[in-house]
Amino acid sequence: MHSIAYPPASKPIELLTVNEKLLKIGRNIPCAADVHSGSICQCLGWKPKKNNTGRADLCQCNHRVSWHGESQLTPEEEEFKARLEIAMKIDTILESKNKLFDFDYEDAELLSLRRQLVAVGENSSNSKKRKLNDERENGPNARKTKIDEVTIPDKPAMIEERQGVINMKILTNDGSSLKLVLLTGLKNLIKIQLPNMPPEYITRLVYDKRHYSLTIVKGGNRVVGGITYRLFPDNQLAEIVFCVVSSTEQAKGYGSHLMNHLKDHLKDKEGIKHLMTYADNHAMGFFKKNGFTTDITLDRSLWMSFIKDYDEATIMQCTMIEKVQYLRLHEILAKQRMAIRVKIAERRKNTLPYPGLQIFKNGGKPVNPRDIPGISESGWNEEMEARARGNKKSIRNIMANITSELKKNPKSWPFRVAVSRDEVPDYYNVIKNPMDLSSIESKVEDNCYKSIDDYISDIKTIFNNCRLYNADGTIYVKCAAGLEKYFIERLKFYDVPFIGSKK
Known part of the structure; x- marks a missing residue:
């Protein structure tokens, strides 16, 4: 039996063993090993085996850590050093979030760094393990055939059922x-x-x-x-x-x-x-x-x-x-993931790399984004930047955010759209001021609310109408209570005072 300890983020690079360096890089790079007839392993990054048996560097996908990266690279090569530097930065972020040993954790910041890590030296002559170059040479038809012919291993439960x-x-x-x-x-x-x-x-x-x-x-x-x-x-x-x-x-x-x-x-x-x-x-x-x-x-x-x-x-x-056979769903999803990976690799091939800007080396002056090679070609302009930034603290945005969050809450399903006259014929005889989240959403988009108090009043109307029409203890009243509690929490989150008490 072997044991393996993943190195902490604080351990200096010069004290890391070669295997520890491979682990840090490998957890961020998809496996390149063949599994069946030239198809590539579906593992997206090295993870330690749960039972901790066999080779210490084996991933859960049963391939060595060297398949997650480049086994032909040596620690002295620039490409290896560049990847390790990014991997160290990723580990520092993970450790700050207490996620260093959570090998499934992802967020937008980490995904961006991992894309950078994978992209390092992607066009290098050392990148021989990936079979995607065969697909590039043979064209899209050959690639489609390979994806269709991918053989996906059965899940353990399916194997047990087949074996009795x-x-x-x-x-x-x-x-x-x-x-x-x-x-x-x-x-x-x-x-x-x-x-x-x-x-x-x-x-x-x-x-x-x-x-x-x-x-x-x-x-x-x-x-x-x-x-x-x-x-x-x-x-x-x-x-x-x-x-x-x-x-x-x-x-x-x-x-x-x-x-x-x-x-x-x-x-x-x-x-x-x-x-x-x-x-x-x-x-x-x-x-x-x-x-x-x-x-x-x-x-x-x-x-x-x-x-x-x-x-x-x-x-x-x-x-x-x-048309979906759910017992084969894992095969369908695996082939879709493979198709996406192939498509991404194909697009990366056509991406034109640009050298880094030297002006920043010694604390250079600010640069107009349009003067950076590749920015204008990407379609960026100042208007897009202004729209992206927006006025995030505006009252209108707060109302839009809260409405969207309310609609996503599981308790909101009775209140997302107006009550149907066909389904509940007497509803509008009882409720004289109907209101629902979709109507509120439209009023926010059309800038109908002059103040946050008007917005809060409409939200409260939804809950008051529900309690007026439905008996206590019904699922609708329970949903109203749960959603109202969540609404108050969101108001506090956005520092909006909630005036008035529940009715």
Whole structure:
């Protein structure tokens, strides 16, 4: 067994070993190793292996750190030194943000520096590992063929299913002893994984004959994961009630494998187009990664009063794409990433490099941007600069920013557009001063607000209307309370006083 310690950002360059220098550079450069038939590894930067076994310099992609950069370069070469200098700057920024050991962390500043690092010596004769030069020589048709022929390794869960290590079973309570055994296993797993959920509620839904459960079964009868759902065929809708994976089996991709299986089954066999669920803060990340969004586009008449409402949870929706096979989704995305990388490399090839400006070496005078080689050719002008800067502290911009933030908040879905007269015929008999976020957004854009107080008044009207029309305890009133709290937080953030109390 080998151990490896990633060097701190404060360690001077002259004290770094050659391997430590390679690690600092390699974490910022995509892997150039071949995986199948000339296709390039999809890894975007060196990361230490989680189990810390085997070679100490092996990446999670199972390729050595030298594939993340240039193994043919020596530390004495200028290209290597230039890359290391940028890598050191990146590590300093990461350490200042307590992210030095977070190998997945990215932000705009780091991405800009990484692009600079990768670009160093890109046209050098030493850059032989990348197979993109073959694609450049053979033209776009040859490149397209190679992308289409890329072979993407299967996910571990898919391999286990193919080998019979796990089995996928759809269950419902039809009274058979085997299914009752498996449903009981699922019920017990849900109780463990969701300890705050009432046990009698879990039992009732799992055994309910209107509910189905897609399960992952190991060893014949041990349930290690499952999704319980209910179908509403007339609405082309399915509600996900529970989604759990055993804590001992997590980090294997079982959750996404379950979700992809469910999507393909419901889409192809049941005629379902939409999935909906209520997710708490811990589950929202998982559902977002699997195509769910808090932007509810499905007509409320198709889901309101059909699916169960949960406190302290956010409603989420996933609309499936008919032609997509979700169990092969990783292949589609990998090929898209490859196509983008090829396109970027192709454009970089045509980028004209310019020498650095010497005037700054000794603290030179300010330079007109138009006099810098390449700036004018890029299409830049002073008007663009002025528009980009703008008056960021203006009241109008503050109102626009807050409105945009409110619309993105998960609790805002009932208030984003005006209430439909067709859906709620008596609404406008009760509410004489209707208001919604889209109308406010338009008023901000048209410069209709003479003061911030007028803007705040319109926002408060949304919440007051909601409480006037809807009964206490309804989902709408709960959303209004949550969004109003968030609105007050944003006013404080922008140093805008909030006059008046809740009504």
